[in-house]
Amino acid sequence: MKKFFFNPVFLLGLALRVGLIAVVVPDAVGNWYVPFLSASVGSLSLDPWAVWLHQGGTPAAFPYGYAMWLFFLPLSLVCKALGAPLAYGYGMSLVVADIALLQLLSKMLPGRDRLLIAVYWWSPIVIVASYVLGFNDLVPVVLLVFSLYYVKQTRPLRAGLVCMAAVSAKLSMMLALPFFLIYLLHNRALRQHLPMFIRGLVIGAILLLLPFAVLTPSGGGMLLSNPELGKVYRLAIDFGNGVHIYIVPLVYLFVLYATWRVRRLNFELFNVMLGLAFLLVVLFTPASPGWFIWAMPLLVAYQARSDRIAIGLVALFSVLYVVSSLLLAGPGGIFSEQLHSFEMLMLPPQLADKFASLVHTVMVAAGIILAVRIWREAVSRNDFFRLSRQPFVLGVAGDSGAGKDAFSDAVKGLFGAHSVATLSGDDYHLWDRQKPMWQVMTHLNPMANDLEGFAHDLVALSDGRDIQSRHYDHSTGRMSRPFKIRSNDIIIASGLHALYMPILRECYNLSVYLDIDEGLRRHFKLQRDVHQRGHTVERVLASFERREPDSVRFIRPQAAYADLVLSLQPIHPQLLTEVNGKVPPLRFKLVTRSRHGFNELSLTRVLIGVCGLHVDMVSNKDASEVALTIEGETSAADIALAAQLICPRIFEFLDLRPKWQDGVMGLMQLITLSHINQALTKRFIW
Structure with a gap:
């Protein structure tokens, strides 16, 4: 006063x-x-x-x-x-x-x-x-x-x-x-x-x-x-x-x-x-x-x-x-x-x-x-x-074991579960695991999934309407009874084929492809399917070879349609080699490829100056695609501070207490949030 x-x-x-x-x-x-x-x-x-x-x-x-x-x-x-x-x-x-x-x-x-x-x-x-x-x-x-x-x-x-x-x-x-x-x-x-x-x-x-x-x-x-x-x-x-x-x-x-x-x-x-x-x-x-x-x-x-x-x-x-x-x-x-x-x-x-x-x-x-x-x-x-007229839709695609669920949960932690509706492509498998069709076809084949139903439900949620869906239980291999999914401010649609169909790609305000290193993907998938989903090691190893042709044909080409590609890679490939039956502690680097972004320079400055990371940036001739290679360790507090500097306006959309994460997942949160901010800006301009 x-x-x-x-x-x-x-x-x-x-x-x-x-x-x-x-x-x-x-x-x-x-x-x-x-x-x-x-x-x-x-x-x-x-x-x-x-x-x-x-x-x-x-x-x-x-x-x-x-x-x-x-x-x-x-x-x-x-x-x-x-x-x-x-x-x-x-x-x-x-x-x-x-x-x-x-x-x-x-x-x-x-x-x-x-x-x-x-x-x-x-x-x-x-x-x-x-x-x-x-x-x-x-x-x-x-x-x-x-x-x-x-x-x-x-x-x-x-x-x-x-x-x-x-x-x-x-x-x-x-x-x-x-x-x-x-x-x-x-x-x-x-x-x-x-x-x-x-x-x-x-x-x-x-x-x-x-x-x-x-x-x-x-x-x-x-x-x-x-x-x-x-x-x-x-x-x-x-x-x-x-x-x-x-x-x-x-x-x-x-x-x-x-x-x-x-x-x-x-x-x-x-x-x-x-x-x-x-x-x-x-x-x-x-x-x-x-x-x-x-x-x-x-x-x-x-x-x-x-x-x-x-x-x-x-x-x-x-x-x-x-x-x-x-x-x-x-x-x-x-x-x-x-x-x-x-x-x-x-x-x-x-x-x-x-x-x-x-x-x-x-x-x-x-x-x-x-x-x-x-x-x-x-x-x-x-x-x-303007957001109230139509939700913001985030599409997340990637191969099996690429971390789509973990990434979606990290993004949901920023906006709060109360503001996010999720749609999983796994819930649109056509058959339970016990059906004989899985002997001749893999989940990675689009024909094994109800992609039309996935697209119909995504359009309905984008239009503000509620849908009825089922959940695929990976532990039992069966579908649950139908339940209601309400439309929300943020819709996250993730799945093996999230970017496969043109109509799906048209629904997204931002599309992300998780392009994890193949050796690392197999390592994480083996850990997940054996310890969380109850599969045998032999069955998981056999599935790698059986699914590889479908992955090459149907999944990996979707990266070309993504606005943002996040690639998790080990610092050295030798780190995945077992020593005395154990894998040593893993250290990662994150490689991102962004199409039509406009704040990679400020993002690079903040990652170096605030988070203390090593960043290499490469762009093509017309700057329509920018690649960042990020190495180093950072904390959730540094990630939150970096986000406040890069995109302060987006904080009004976040939860009262956003759940920031450490390390590479925190970097994924930061980079994705930066691109969500860009996508919101473009949407409001257009």
């Missing part, structure tokens, strides 16, 4: 606020809020609303819950103790909320402090609504932004508790609650935090809403009789016979449905959709001018992420808001007489009485233009929004 207090522009804005508090006492403050607070501090009670009504106060004075009252109470008590006007305590409480909101926005938009001072701290909407017109909407908004901040920090219990405090401060904040629930439900990495968020909501309701409902029936009556709540029904289409379609609820439900339709929300998209809902609600409601503060976090974030046109458009919208609010403030409003005289002198008679409505119309038009631009720039161009 010190960085703001040393900024003269901030201090000037603070002085302006204090000056307005000292010289301006808006009608709502002088007639309602301060008298209510005066009655509260004069006779402290858990039901200050009943005390106020007992003294003959109007029910419209303070239609808010405990959170709002408790927020203004401390400085009101200080002013009473000092003998100062309670209006000062009310105003300075708003300043506290104002500074807190600025600080929160600074945390959520790091590095943009100068812009925040310009577009938020000096926002005409905030200054006029809070300090000229006297509205207290800063309080529920700062509580709501606190809740957003805790969600971003993955503190769901605090987020739920503070969200309910915002609802207690102003019932209209209930509009935000469905967006929180959709965000936590549709972001699969965060879904585990949904129960804790709901627990926070329940605790907040018990602490703030339940006492308000049980102990303060007078407060509940004041809240429900608030005339502001009825304004949402004024804009309506009359169908006759007492049937209306209310525009504001319709617009809100449309934005809510659009949010629900996004398969997976990131925080930025969630924040934008919530802000759009608030902006459209206040635009289409003849609401209190204070309601426009609800949209300020959205407008500030939009200006921070967009260009000067956005800043100019928001500035125009803010000026129109100020003029419209002051014109519509009524005969007793601030500056209303001067503005009315201006209308009479400067405008023709036929326009003078419509001037306020015309200004309001232009303001609404500017707000709608803002909403359209925000949707186009912050929603439709959002990577998560």
Whole structure:
């Protein structure tokens, strides 16, 4: 906070606020809020609303819950103790909320402090609504932004508790609650935090809403009789016979449905959709001018992420808001007489009485233009929004024993099992192992597999549809009963023939071929089939010779169609030679061949500088294919740091705690993730 207090522009804005508090006492403050607070501090009670009504106060004075009252109470008590006007305590409480909101926005938009001072701290909407017109909407908004901040920090219990405090401060904040629930439900990495968020909501309701409902029936009556709540029904289409379609609820439900339709929300998209809902609600409601503060976090974030046109458009919208609010403030409003005289002198008679409505119309038009631009720039161009239209599909091919399952599991560990659907080619063998057809045909022959079914199911998953599949149990050689596979954000399709058919190759956003050294492949396959799948050594050795022709004919040619080829090789072939019946500890090198990549230079620099590896890079004449040979040992921590440097944007798609691996598999994770990032970028461009 010190960085703001040393900024003269901030201090000037603070002085302006204090000056307005000292010289301006808006009608709502002088007639309602301060008298209510005066009655509260004069006779402290858990039901200050009943005390106020007992003294003959109007029910419209303070239609808010405990959170709002408790927020203004401390400085009101200080002013009473000092003998100062309670209006000062009310105003300075708003300043506290104002500074807190600025600080929160600074945390959520790091590095943009100068812009925040310009577009938020000096926002005409905030200054006029809070300090000229006297509205207290800063309080529920700062509580709501606190809740957003805790969600971003993955503190769901605090987020739920503070969200309910915002609802207690102003019932209209209930509009935000469905967006929180959709965000936590549709972001699969965060879904585990949904129960804790709901627990926070329940605790907040018990602490703030339940006492308000049980102990303060007078407060509940004041809240429900608030005339502001009825304004949402004024804009309506009359169908006759007492049937209306209310525009504001319709617009809100449309934005809510659009949010629900996004398969997976990131925080930025969630924040934008919530802000759009608030902006459209206040635009289409003849609401209190204070309601426009609800949209300020959205407008500030939009200006921070967009260009000067956005800043100019928001500035125009803010000026129109100020003029419209002051014109519509009524005969007793601030500056209303001067503005009315201006209308009479400067405008023709036929326009003078419509001037306020015309200004309001232009303001609404500017707000709608803002909403359209925000949707186009912050929603439709959002990577998560575009990913929600179609999953990202990764194809993995390779010979038997090449490590397809281990590689797929390593990639799944980065994105989280909750975000990945897997399709295995082994599950599409046509016959159980006991069938006599396997005596004349091997698994490597495409004719022994239902590749059409594999392609059909992959297309269905890519289209967002669920499928029914079976699982081939390698230990028994039999197929399981059918089970459902749900489509997901990431689909990994692996198998012997994953790149065999053209239609399969068309489905992939990124295709990978595992081209393991033949001696190493046979070594690993022997270890796997004997120790994990229960085969005899003789049977495995015989299968090598029997399957070799099919491997040469059907499997290895698929490498030519892969975007990325990962070849695991021993440092020295002699390492696979047994010594005294044992194979010495293996050391590997990784050879990668990439087609149409564009960040191999940065990848090489990071592998050398961060991971301490030896890297040789060779490319063909047109740089359409690049080969890297990587040798050395590295840790999972180094791999994670290297990924953060090479492709930081992809981390938003990963699990909250990605499972990075050591050694060669970690390098495969890093290189594959780099190419996934490239493939996502290309897909979004195209």
